[in-house]
């Protein structure tokens with residue numbers, strides 16, 4: 353069997369941005385001519401080597417600022433690497449920044465033609481696809497309006513519609529899909545699925561870890577501009593989660609970003625997710641009992657204090673939250689260390705990955721410590737229903753006469 357052709361080859365790519373340290377105009381004038389001292393090199397990508405085989409769907413994931421968009425733009429040829437090279441084969445369509453490739457003063461119709469011609473379609477070919485493009489976008493009523501009057505959702509609709517109708521071999525999609533409404537997102541994801549079936553290659557930047565495990569057959573995790581994992585999506589998601597926990601541990605050692613008002617100091621020493629019997633666990637089923645255990649410390653006695661809990665989905669959206677105050681729990685003075693447990697009996701989370709963020713509050717309800725994404729857990733997909741909330745849905749039918 354022949355091994356598949358590489359559609360993208362990224363060879364030892366690094367990208368440097370020059371970041372100016374002086375911000376105000378006054379500082380710029382004062383520092384004029386001493387440029388070098390007031391600029392700093394920032395490496396958004398470091399020695400990235402990636403080969404992407406034809407027909408694969410690759411997810412690029414990583415924390416904010418890790419270089420995902422920069423890598424996608426380098427693959428798309430929108431930015432030039434500082435060192436290294438990128439090779440691509442075949443026709444590419446890219447959905448990178450909102451409105452990129454659209455001319456503000458032109459109408460939707462004119463932009464379709466402009467965009468399609470940039471992506472390599474002749475006028476005649478665009479004529480052939482025009483009605484389908486407009487229909488897919490669902491913005492017929494605004495097609496002769498200048499795009500500067502479009503909402504961000506309308507931009508994305510039209511841009512995606514053009515991109516998927518120009519017959520690309522390689523489709524690059526950055527987060528933009530998150531802008532569209534749910535119905536349109538679903539339509540786009542269906543289209544991406546049919547692209548997969550047709551053997552096209554897709555590279556997707558996303559914060560939705562569900563999208564990665566659902567759609568991709570490979571995921572690359574970036575951290576501070578370097579590839580830290582490249583392989584099975586499910587493993588990539590674990591790496592990303594454990595990375596967050598490592599960050600948190602660094603915080604717990606005192607090098608982190610805890611906000612601590614003078615006088616009161618709190619410390620979140622450990623956060624664990626346990627099953628109903630108190631055993632540490634990561635994988636749960638819908639309806640299981642969950643305990644979130646938080647070890648807190650204070651160097652000075654704290655008379656009034658509280659602990660808060662946030663459980664977020666992979667998009668960072670709050671799924672459920674509570675504080676010991678909202679739960680009417682009053683704790684005695686904290687002198688040294690204490691263990692707080694939140695109990696979530698029969699938790700009806702839907703299948704997916706969840707992150708646990710914990711905060712500690714002092715007198716005046718001021719936040720005195722925070723551990724973001726300090727722990728995580730996974731709920732197995734249920735065969736009967738899906739979505740962030742599990743309901744024991746059933747269905748019946750009666751004939752109507």
Ligand SMILES: Nc1ncnc2c1ncn2[C@@H]1O[C@H](COP(=O)(O)OP(=O)(O)OP(=O)(O)O)[C@@H](O)[C@H]1O
Nearest residue numbers: 369370371396414415416417418419420421422423
């Ligand atoms: N034109 C630029 N000039 C200076 N710095 C830049 C530029 N573009 C990106 N950066 C920096 O490079 C780093 C990587 O940015 P990039 O947008 O690739 O990250 P990302 O992983 O896509 O992040 P996010 O999840 O927040 O979208 C960031 O620290 C960003 O501030």
